Amino acid sequence: MTESAAAVSGRVVVLAGPPGAGKSTVARRIAARHKRAVHLHTDDFWSYIVTGAIPPYQPASDAQNQTVLSVIAGATFTYASGGFVTVVDGVVGPWMLHHFRTAMTTAPHTRADYIVLRPRRKITLARAMARTEPGALVDHNPLGLMWDQFADLGPMEPHVIDTSEESIEETTERVSALLDGDTHRLRAA
Template identity: 55%
Template sequence: MQGEVVVLSGPPGAGKSTVAAALARGYERSVHLHTDDFWHSITAGSIPPYLAEAHEQNETVLRVVAMAAFGYAEGGYTVVVDGVVGPWMLRHFELPLRHGRETVTHYVVLRPARHTTLARARARTGVDALTDEEPILAMWDRFADLGELERHVLDTTQHSADQTLALVSQGVRDGSFRLLPGRT
């Protein structure tokens, strides 16, 4: 049985990790791939991923995350990828048919209002939590207008984590966030 991949994205502080963990727990067979773990796995030569000079590193990390996600999906797992995966990196999740099967891939962007995102990000207390205003707002700005991908956006400004989870779950079930050939 082929699994599916759900890419849960958005700027830092959008609530991705909280929602992704809960979403993954809702499936019988699932994997939660927290992309931050992949960046933290780089033991030497790591560049903060929000810096322009990290482009090559970021390409590598997202390619590895996508390969892991599709590998698990081929094994029958529903995979929830949790990370800052903007349209500029989405091509890594648009793999061609493999072994005669197409993996259903969903793309969901959590995008609370700019000021809400900043407040949520700055309130985080994790050891490696990004709380610096400049990169948080710069990343929010990159998600501000997704053009043809706007239908994949959830404005979660007024939503709790449970409400956001319900919206994401429903959208995945009914195919609202499914990536179709040509990306939209």
């Protein structure tokens, strides 16, 4: 990731996509390539809600999800302002990017990129349903609905990469190369 240190003092990467796209694994690998880095796994933020949580894929969860994404965006740019390359992974569709764009205004010298991993639907669902970690969402219906939300991102479609035929290593290299360019930059509000 090249950029003049005088022009940019922080770096944010929002690695998005549906469950099973490989976001967490790639995000951790991208973060590990830097001397000072943070990997924000957004799934963790929902587990901080002790009572009253609504599964984030339920229609009734919108207000909750807006709050959680606002918290995530704030944490993201606070870390970045502290000199950390901050890699966020989560089901962050364009409909949630306003939180990051707003938070960017508090960190004007922080560069942010938005990349969506979107393997083909069948591949993504198979990966997600094969997960075995405790609490993993493996139910076909909500997984399919979340993939469908990423099926057509309109003006943000150029931020999508199809990783269906790639290994994790290949996807990591591809994301890293994209971060060296300017094609996936997220602009402030």
